[in-house]
Every structure is written in structure tokens, then in C-alpha cells.
Amino acid sequence: MTELGRFSLVLHTHLPWVAHNGAWPVGEEWLHQAFTGSWRRVLRVLETLAEHGYREVATLGVTPVVAAMLDDPYCLSEIHSWAGRWQLRAEELSARSGMGQLAEHERREALACLADLQSRWLTGGLSAVLRPLVDSGVVELLSGPATHPFLPLLTERFAAAQLSSGLADTQLRFGSRPGGIWAPECGYAPGMEDFYAGHGVTHFLVDGPAVGGDTGFARPVGDSGVLAFARDLDVSYRIWSSRTGYPGGACYRDFHTFDHASGFRPARVTGAGVPAEAKQPWDRRLASAAALRDAQDFVAAVARRLTDLRAQHGREALVVAAFDTELFGHWWYEGPEFLDAVLRLLPQAGVRLSTLRGAAEAGLVAGRIELPVSSWGAGKDWRVWDNDAVTELNDEIAHLQKRLFQLLDSRPDGAGRDPAADQLVREAFLLSSSDWAFMISRDSAADYARQRARLHADRFTALADAIESGVGADLLAARLREVDGPFGRLDARTC
Structure with a gap:
């Protein structure tokens, strides 16, 4: 069969801060839900394909702080405990009338997750699970800045600290330094390609409008030689669109409708605008049939797009x-x-199927391009991360960047690792996550975002004051690191 062209699936494993948005369950169970519901299941898909001889299946970006969490023994132990409670909730649900099928499905899924955790994750973490897929060429791994900041709004020195720490952390965990990165939010400012080149980055992602919709080839940006790959919106939106994307199909499990006693989602979408009490029960067989139909439709759309591109070019x-x-x-x-x-x-x-690296090696590259200010957010510019609602947050981040380097530059020449300085960097890194501005701008758990940003700013200030005074900095840093949970395990030695 003559090949029509290549398809690159790019997945970005990120921090799903807004997983709950006020719904059941409360608290920061987003990590447990993301792992059990998505990350582990997607990796199993990739592993199964690898077992059947597939190569160059997908390009996977992993935010370094997520990798740190999923390598952390405490964090994995908490996920394991959560999965055990998942099993218990399913067994309790089985006693309720009309819930038998859902309860059995959830029980099976919980047991499978527990077995996977016990056999692999608890002993090796993400690094041990993902690395065979990377080493065998099934997956191309993308790295990125340590805590997913919107890079164009940072000073170059702080952005460099974020990116170099992220790249070093990825190399430490997976044994090699990726050439490609996922630029958080696909945020770009003219000249960033030279910044990337200076860090050994060979390719990165932008959104389709940044290249005027001409997404069929990678493009070297300016004179840097760094390639920009652009997302094909016509194809991607068949899935991504909140109005017309496949996930809104009537037979799929409804994300927003909960059985609050158990925390499970018992309903299918049923239809747009159908209230929760009128939704029909979720049927696994109907949902599976819908997934196959939509997959066939998606494949046909990709084939048409590639046929059109071949005819055009x-x-x-x-x-x-x-x-x-x-x-x-x-x-x-x-x-x-x-x-x-x-x-x-x-x-x-x-x-x-092709990774981004594989597409570049195959010569799917067109002429050089100059890119405009862009992102993949609303308006395809920076408005989500730079607007009146987040001015105070951005001013705080700017102030902390300045103070951070004043303190680091005041350290004696040749000073070794300093736990207090490491913790200071972590607080600044976590404050600068792009998610806080996103959540505030979109009014999605905005109060939570403000609280988290304020927490890291206050911790930074308290620690900076202690470092400047010479009193209690090491003790305070140790206490902050202890309460960090998974966030404290990100390696900051390159800063």
C-alpha cells in the first residue's frame, strides 16, 4: 500500500490542577485521578502496541515536576492507598440496587491498577516504566521547563533556570537529554528559537495559527536551525473541541455527573443540555462501539488531510x-x-505513525519561517496569561525573580549545594507555573489558584528573609521541604 503520509500524535503530561473544579471529591486528589484514570492507562496502550511490534507510536511530553511526583515513593504510596480506597468504594457500591454493573467495572479497574502499582510502579516509578518505551523507539520523550511556566513572560535568566533544570532532571531520570521540548502552553515570543538553541533544543511545538495554518511540515525558525512543529487544528479539534469534539458523544461516560455517595460517574452524556437527573446510565458496550466509530472517522479525516497535502505540495x-x-x-x-x-x-x-524526531529525520521539513507572538490559548496570543486579572500575580513573579538572583549572586564563590537556596528556587519555580494565571483568567477554581500562588510567594519571602538575616534559613527550608510532599523532589541542582 502506498503511504499517504505521516501522523504524529503528541501528548503532553501536565499538572491537572483543575481536575475537580469544586466537584466531588474535594482536596488535591487530582494527582490520583490523573494517574489512575489517564496516565497509567495511556502508557498501557503504548506498551501493548510495543508488544505487537509498533515503533514510533507517539511523542510524549512529561513536565519534569510530574516525573518527579511519579518517581517519588511517598507520592506513589499515596496513589496506592487511594487505589485501595477505590476498590473499597466499588465493593460498597455493589450493595446498592441498580449499581451492580458499574460497581463490578470499577472493582475490576481498581484491582488492575493495584496490581500494576504493586508489580512495577512502587518499585521503580515512572522512570522505570517509561524508559523501555523511550529506549526502544516506541516513544519520543519531550522535556520542558521544570514547573511549566509561561516562558515568554519570564526574564531570560529565570527562563534559562527553568529550562536547564527541566532538561537536567529529564536526563537524570531517563538517561538521555531529549532534543525536543513541549513549550508550555505553546507560548512563543520572537527570538526564543535562539534561546532554545542555546540549551541544545532541536524542536518544539507551536499552534497551527502561528504558521498561518501551513502545518504539513516542520519549519526552521529564523536562522537558528531549531524546528517548529505546528498542531493541525482541523484534525486536532475533531477531538479537542468542547462543542463538536468526540468526547461529547451521547454514549460516552459523562464527566460532570457524579453519584456523590460513591464518587463514581454513573451516567452517559445522553445529549447536550440534558440535566444530570435525566441522563441515561453509562453502558460500557455502547461507549466502546462509539469509540471505534469515532476512531474510524478520525482516521478517515487524517487520510483526507494527508491526501490533500500531497496533492498541494x-x-x-x-x-x-x-x-x-x-x-x-x-x-x-x-x-x-x-x-x-x-x-x-x-x-x-x-x-x-511517526514521532516528531522521526518526521524531521525523514525530511518532512519546509522553508524557514519567522513566528509571531503566539500560544495555544484563547485568541492564540498571550491574553490568558497576561491580562488585568493576573497583573498582581505577574508582578509578584517578576519581583521574586529579581530577588532570587540577588540572593543567589550574593553567595560566596565556590559555595556548594545549599538546601535553603534549593528550596528558594523551588518556591519561585512553583509560583511561576502557568496554571495559576490560566485558572484565574478562566475563573476555573480561581480562589484555589490564588491561594496556591500566595502560599509559594509567602514561603519564598519568609525563606529569603531568613537567608538575608542569617537566622534559621536551614531549619525553615527543611520544614518547607518536609511539607512539600511530591513538589519537593524536583532536582534544582542546575540553578
Whole structure:
């Protein structure tokens, strides 16, 4: 069969801060839900394909702080405990009338998750689970800045600290330093390609409008030689769109409707605007059939797009579809099943699966380009992360960047590792996460975002004051690190 072209699936494993948005359950169980509902399931899809001989299946970006969490023994132990409670909730649900099928499904899933955790994750963490897929060429790993900041709004020195720490952390965990990065929020400012080149970055992601919709090839940016791959919106929005995307299909499990006594989602979408009490019960068989139909539709759309690109350019071209990993399994329960079908059906339709690196090595590169200010957020500019609602937050981040380097530059030459300085960097890094501005701008758990940002700013200030006074800095840093939980395990030695 003549190949129509190449398809690159790019998944970005990120911090799903807004997983709850005020719904059941309360607290920061987002990490447990993202792991059990999405990350573990997506990796199992990739591993199963690898077992069947597939290579260059996907390009996977892992935010370094997420990798740190999923390598952390305490964090994994907490996920294991949560999965045990998941099993107990399912067994309790089985006693309720009309809930038997849902209870049995949840019990099976909980037991499978527990077995996976006990056999692999608790002993090796993400590094041990993901590295075989990377080493065998099934997955291309992308790195990125340590805590997912919106890089264009940072000073160059702080951005460099974020990126160099992220790249070093990825190399430490996975044994190699990726050439590609996921630029958080696909945020870009003219000249950043030279910044990336200075850190050994060879390619990064932008959104389709940044290249005027001409997404069929990677493009070297300016004179840097660094390649920009652009997301194909026509294809990606078949999944991503909140209005017309596949996850809104009537048969899929409804994310927003809870059985509050158990915490499970018992309903299917049923229809747009249908109130929760009128939604029909979720049926696993109906949902699976819908996932296969939508996968077939998606594959046909990719094939049409590649056929059109070949006719337009006279040569093989590329379709890049990029998403947050959490969409598959967390937000859209059937997402991993859909992905598995898509990745199996595409080669049957004459479409070659490819990582971004593989596409570049195959020569799917066009002429150089100058990129405008851009992101993948609303308006495709910076408005989500730079507006009146977040002015105070951005001013705080700017102030902390300045004070951070004043303190670091005042350290004696040749000074070794300093736990207090390390913790100071962590607080600044965590304050600068792009999620706080996103949540405030979109009014999605905005109070939580403000509280978290205030927490890190106050901790930074208290520690900076202690360092300047020479009193109690080491003790305060140790206490802050102790209460950090998974956030304290990110390595900051390169700062």
C-alpha cells in the first residue's frame, strides 16, 4: 500500500490542577485521578502496541515536576492507598440496587491498577516504566521547563533556570537529554528559537495559527536551525473541541455527573443540555462501539488531510495532533480505547505513525519561517496569561525573580549545594507555573489558584528573609521541604 503520509500524535503530561473544579471529591486528589484514570492507562496502550511490534507510536511530553511526583515513593504510596480506597468504594457500591454493573467495572479497574502499582510502579516509578518505551523507539520523550511556566513572560535568566533544570532532571531520570521540548502552553515570543538553541533544543511545538495554518511540515525558525512543529487544528479539534469534539458523544461516560455517595460517574452524556437527573446510565458496550466509530472517522479525516497535502505540495507531508494527556481517560473516560483504535487503524489506512524526531529525520521539513507572538490559548496570543486579572500575580513573579538572583549572586564563590537556596528556587519555580494565571483568567477554581500562588510567594519571602538575616534559613527550608510532599523532589541542582 502506498503511504499517504505521516501522523504524529503528541501528548503532553501536565499538572491537572483543575481536575475537580469544586466537584466531588474535594482536596488535591487530582494527582490520583490523573494517574489512575489517564496516565497509567495511556502508557498501557503504548506498551501493548510495543508488544505487537509498533515503533514510533507517539511523542510524549512529561513536565519534569510530574516525573518527579511519579518517581517519588511517598507520592506513589499515596496513589496506592487511594487505589485501595477505590476498590473499597466499588465493593460498597455493589450493595446498592441498580449499581451492580458499574460497581463490578470499577472493582475490576481498581484491582488492575493495584496490581500494576504493586508489580512495577512502587518499585521503580515512572522512570522505570517509561524508559523501555523511550529506549526502544516506541516513544519520543519531550522535556520542558521544570514547573511549566509561561516562558515568554519570564526574564531570560529565570527562563534559562527553568529550562536547564527541566532538561537536567529529564536526563537524570531517563538517561538521555531529549532534543525536543513541549513549550508550555505553546507560548512563543520572537527570538526564543535562539534561546532554545542555546540549551541544545532541536524542536518544539507551536499552534497551527502561528504558521498561518501551513502545518504539513516542520519549519526552521529564523536562522537558528531549531524546528517548529505546528498542531493541525482541523484534525486536532475533531477531538479537542468542547462543542463538536468526540468526547461529547451521547454514549460516552459523562464527566460532570457524579453519584456523590460513591464518587463514581454513573451516567452517559445522553445529549447536550440534558440535566444530570435525566441522563441515561453509562453502558460500557455502547461507549466502546462509539469509540471505534469515532476512531474510524478520525482516521478517515487524517487520510483526507494527508491526501490533500500531497496533492498541494507534491510530496509526503505530516499531520500533527497534539493534546494534554489527561484528556484521554480523565476528562474523556473512553479516550485510551479511542487512542488504541486510532493507532492501530492508521497504518491500515496507509498512514505511517511517526514521532516528531522521526518526521524531521525523514525530511518532512519546509522553508524557514519567522513566528509571531503566539500560544495555544484563547485568541492564540498571550491574553490568558497576561491580562488585568493576573497583573498582581505577574508582578509578584517578576519581583521574586529579581530577588532570587540577588540572593543567589550574593553567595560566596565556590559555595556548594545549599538546601535553603534549593528550596528558594523551588518556591519561585512553583509560583511561576502557568496554571495559576490560566485558572484565574478562566475563573476555573480561581480562589484555589490564588491561594496556591500566595502560599509559594509567602514561603519564598519568609525563606529569603531568613537567608538575608542569617537566622534559621536551614531549619525553615527543611520544614518547607518536609511539607512539600511530591513538589519537593524536583532536582534544582542546575540553578
